[in-house]
Amino acid sequence: MRLLIVEDEPNLLSVIRKGFTEKGHNLSAAMDGRTALEMLGEYTFDAVILDIMLPDTNGLEICRRLRSVQNFVPILLLTALGSTENIVTGLNAGADDYLPKPFRFTELEARVNALVRRSSQEHKPIETITIEDLEVDFRAKTVKRDGSFIQLTAKEFLLLGYLVKNSGTILSRNLILDNVWDINFDLNTNVVDVYINYLRKKIDKPYEDKLIHTIKGLGYVIKPLT
Numbered sequence: 001m002r003l004l005i006v007e008d009e010p011n012l013l014s015v016i017r018k019g020f021t022e023k024g025h026n027l028s029a030a031m032d033g034r035t036a037l038e039m040l041g042e043y044t045f046d047a048v049i050l051d052i053m054l055p056d057t058n059g060l061e062i063c064r065r066l067r068s069v070q071n072f073v074p075i076l077l078l079t080a081l082g083s084t085e086n087i088v089t090g091l092n093a094g095a096d097d098y099l100p101k102p103f104r105f106t107e108l109e110a111r112v113n114a115l116v117r118r119s120s121q122e123h124k125p126i127e128t129i130t131i132e133d134l135e136v137d138f139r140a141k142t143v144k145r146d147g148s149f150i151q152l153t154a155k156e157f158l159l160l161g162y163l164v165k166n167s168g169t170i171l172s173r174n175l176i177l178d179n180v181w182d183i184n185f186d187l188n189t190n191v192v193d194v195y196i197n198y199l200r201k202k203i204d205k206p207y208e209d210k211l212i213h214t215i216k217g218l219g220y221v222i223k224p225l226t
Contacts, residue, residue, distance in 0.1 A: 001046040001116055002026040006036040006062070007078065008055055012101075016049065019105040033057025036083070040066060052079040052090065060093040067094035067192050074115035076108075095151055125225075129164045133222050134203065134211060136164050150202050155180070159195050160203070163212070163222040172219040196220055 003020060008031045009011040009122035017027050026042070030036040033054045040048070063075055077090045087098045096118075097111050127139045133146045141157060141190045143150045159180050163171065173192045173208065181191065197214065204210045212222050 001050060001112075002044070003028070003047050003112065004036065004039060004043075004045045005029045005049045006031075006033070006054065006059065006154065007049070007051045008032065008053075009051075015105065015110065019109065023109065026176070031055075033059070033062050036062060037065065040071065040073070046119075047076065047112050049073040049076050049078060049112065050095070052077055052081065059215055060090060060095075063094040072119075074112075074119045076111055076115060078103075090099070128165070131164060131167055131205075131211060131222065134164075136161060145203060145207065152199075152202065156195060159192075160199055160222075162200075163220065168221065168223045170215045170218045170221045175219070192220075 002021075002151060003025055005013060005016050005020075005027060007016065010031075013029055013031070017029060020027050028039060028045070031038055031054075031208055033056045034111075036048075036050070036054075037057070050059045050062060054062075059077060059079075063077075066073065066075070071216070074097075075095045077095045078101060079086065079090070080101045090098050096115050099108060099111060128135060128137045130136075135144045137143070138161060143152055143157070143160065159176070162176065162180050176192050196214075200212050204212055211224075212220065214220055
């Protein structure tokens with residue numbers, strides 16, 4: 001695991017760092033809120049161990065800021081304030097768990113492991129998306145419609161995958177270029193239209209019901225039948 005510890009007590013920080021390092025985990029540390037927020041903005045962590053009482057930004061405020069920008073890294077709060085009211089305040093701020101001081105390292109380790117396990121289960125990558133009789137399997141990289149396999153090139157599969165992951169959303173040509181092709185691709189190219197046509201011939205043409213639609217002046221959308 002890659003963990004971030006935000007703690008301003010050097011002795012406690014040293015104990016936590018030593019414990020997790022000996023278990024083979026990758027540890028980063030910050031002793032104030034400003035540094036923690038900078039690190040969280042630059043790097044990805046599996047979990048954050050966050051003290052509430054910091055010399056600058058309160059740990060609860062760090063929770064709120066992370067959740068406000070859709071950063072859902074698991075957060076375990078550490079604090080000497082263990083009342084029910086404080087626990088509720090921490091959880092309402094966006095924390096996932098709460099451990100009052102003093103604590104045993106074994107309990108801290110068990111709680112962090114549980115948070116990371118739960119998070120990994122909640123954020124499993126999408127394996128299969130089904131729209132009407134169209135089935136896209138992202139793990140096997142296969143496509144079926146009405147039970148029959150459809151052969152796609154790698155780029156066609158990427159384009160179809162982007163469409164089905166955003167089913168019902170109108171996607172502009174520039175947005176498709178940014179997400180399926182290199183972001184520096186020539187925006188004047190008609191490559192999106194060409195590949196949409198390729199997909200239509202394979203996905204829609206053999207079937208009565210069409211799934212890929214052009215929204216004039218806006219872009220493309222794939223959506224279930226209505």
